[in-house]
Amino acid sequence: MLNLERLRTLHAVSTTGSVRGAAEALHVTTSAVSQQLSRLEREVGQRLLERQGRGIRLTDAGDLLAEHAGRLLQQVELVETDLADHCGAVAGTLTVAAFATAARGLLPPVLRTLRQEHPNLSARLAEMEPVEAIAQLRRGDIDIAVVQDWREEPLTVPDGISCAPVLEDVLDVALPARHPFADRAAVTLDELRDEDWVGWPSDEVCHGWLENTLRRGGIERRVVHTASEHPTQLALVAAELGAAIIPRLGRGPTPAGVRFVPLSPAPRRRVSALWRNSSTNRPACRAALRALHEAARGVPKPGQAV
Numbered sequence: 080m081l082n083l084e085r086l087r088t089l090h091a092v093s094t095t096g097s098v099r100g101a102a103e104a105l106h107v108t109t110s111a112v113s114q115q116l117s118r119l120e121r122e123v124g125q126r127l128l129e130r131q132g133r134g135i136r137l138t139d140a141g142d143l144l145a146e147h148a149g150r151l152l153q154q155v156e157l158v159e160t161d162l163a164d165h166c167g168a169v170a171g172t173l174t175v176a177a178f179a180t181a182a183r184g185l186l187p188p189v190l191r192t193l194r195q196e197h198p199n200l201s202a203r204l205a206e207m208e209p210v211e212a213i214a215q216l217r218r219g220d221i222d223i224a225v226v227q228d229w230r231e232e233p234l235t236v237p238d239g240i241s242c243a244p245v246l247e248d249v250l251d252v253a254l255p256a257r258h259p260f261a262d263r264a265a266v267t268l269d270e271l272r273d274e275d276w277v278g279w280p281s282d283e284v285c286h287g288w289l290e291n292t293l294r295r296g297g298i299e300r301r302v303v304h305t306a307s308e309h310p311t312q313l314a315l316v317a318a319e320l321g322a323a324i325i326p327r328l329g330r331g332p333t334p335a336g337v338r339f340v341p342l343s344p345a346p347r348r349r350v351s352a353l354w355r356n357s358s359t360n361r362p363a364c365r366a367a368l369r370a371l372h373e374a375a376r377g378v379p380k381p382g383q384a385v
Contacts, residue, residue, distance in 0.1 A: 083155065085119040086148035088112055089127065093137060093145035094218045104220055119144075152219065153239065156357040169362045170199040176212040177204065177225035178284075180309070181350060184329025185225065185245075185374050192370040200363050209234060209284055216240065216353055223367055224353040229288055231295075234351075241359060243368065245350045246375040248328040251339045253312070255319040261338040268296040268342065275321035277312045278302040289324060292346060313337050328378055350375075 091101035092112070102109045120127050127141035137145060173193075177186050186204050193202040205221060212224035217237060225245065228234035236242045252266060260266045276293070279286040290302065303321055306312050310331070312323045317336030325339070326348065333339060352371055358364045 081122060082119070083151070085115045085122070086144070087152060088115040089119060089137075089141065089145050090148040090152060091218065092116070092128070092135075093142070093149075094214075097134060104215075104218055153355070153357045156219070156355065168199070169197040169366045171363055172201045172203065173223070173363045173367055174203045174205055174221040175223045175225065175367060176207050176215060176221045178208055178212075178227055179206055179307070180248075180326055180329030181225045181227070182206040182329075184378065185350070185371070188374040188377070189367065189370040192373065193367060196370075197363070197366055200366070202363075202367065208282075213237065213240070213353065216355065219355070222354065222358060222361075222364060223371075225350065225371070226353060227284065227348050227350055229346075229348050232288060232291065236353065239356050240353050241356050243352050245352050245371060246328075246378055247347050248326050248350055248378070250324050250326045250342070250346045250348065252342050253316045253323045253325050254338050254340055255316055255322075256336045256338050257319065258322075258338070260340060263340055265341045265343040268293070268298060271322060272296070272298045275301050275303040277304045277306065277315045277321040277323040280305045280307055283307065288348075292324075310334075 088101060088105065091104045092098060095101050095104055098109050098112050098116075102112045105112070116128060123140070123144065125140040126138050127144060128135045129138055175186065175189070182204060190202050190204060193200055207215070209224070209226035209228070212221065212226060213234075213236075215221045216224045217240070226234060227248075252271065254261050260270065276289070278289045286302075286305070293301075304312075304315050306315065309323075309325055309329075312325065313334050315321060316323050317334050319336075324342070324346065328350065352368060354364055354368070
């Protein structure tokens with residue numbers, strides 16, 4: 080009979096692409112992964128991995144078995160979920176991943192609610208970008224992913240993953256306090272076409288969105304400075320080194336030397352929650368999704384004053 084944990088190990092190698100990646104995903108050593116794979120090869124009587132340069136790749140038999148392993152692991156999670164649903168216990172461990180501004184502006188009240196209402200549940204937060212969050216969600220490393228996208232650039236949700244909208248978040252332009260438009264009720268991107276811009280690094284999803292937004296507005300690419308953290312971006316704005324487009328979710332106090340001005344039309348991003356279909360009926364998952372939607376009600380809606 081095939082050993083489930085060894086199948087889990089093979090599946091982790093398949094989804095991460097390496098023994099090291101599987102070890103990190105499973106929180107074990109690379110030696111432990113290699114031992115599990117060797118035992119699995121003896122069980123099935125076929126080679127499952129082969130050398131490729133300085134790394135490894137799955138053989139045809141390895142790919143076939145990893146595909147079956149993925150389906151088996153989903154079925155196991157479904158069984159565990161149904162059992163938990165049967166007894167109604169909100170317990171165990173639940174990991175929620177969220178991008179930076181959602182981690183700051185949305186998740187603290189969610190985690191507080193879960194701790195207060197469900198003391199037998201250990202809820203954890205991991206901050207990460209949507210692409211990595213989806214990859215970890217598919218592998219089973221996390222339970223819920225809070226992600227962002229835009230109507231103009233929708234996120235691809237893989238098969239086997241459920242998605243529910245949480246909120247829409249408005250973005251405003253941050254200008255130096257002495258900027259001619261700093262006291263305007265609203266400003267258009269066309270009026271800002273000669274500005275230098277402060278944006279995000281190229282490996283972040285918001286970087287592509289900003290460049291595409293400027294391009295759609297017919298504005299020459301002038302993202303001069305990049306920084307991951309909004310306080311750093313706003314420090315550059317306060318120093319009169321450019322303008323930045325900043326979301327309202329997770330926004331802290333406005334720094335001295337900065338003015339937020341609404342854009343017309345107002346750009347909006349969608350914030351959604353993702354989870355595996357097989358965990359839909361898990362009481363802990365349902366409790367976290369309820370807490371997430373409750374916390375979203377406290378975030379200013381589009382059109383509301385901030």
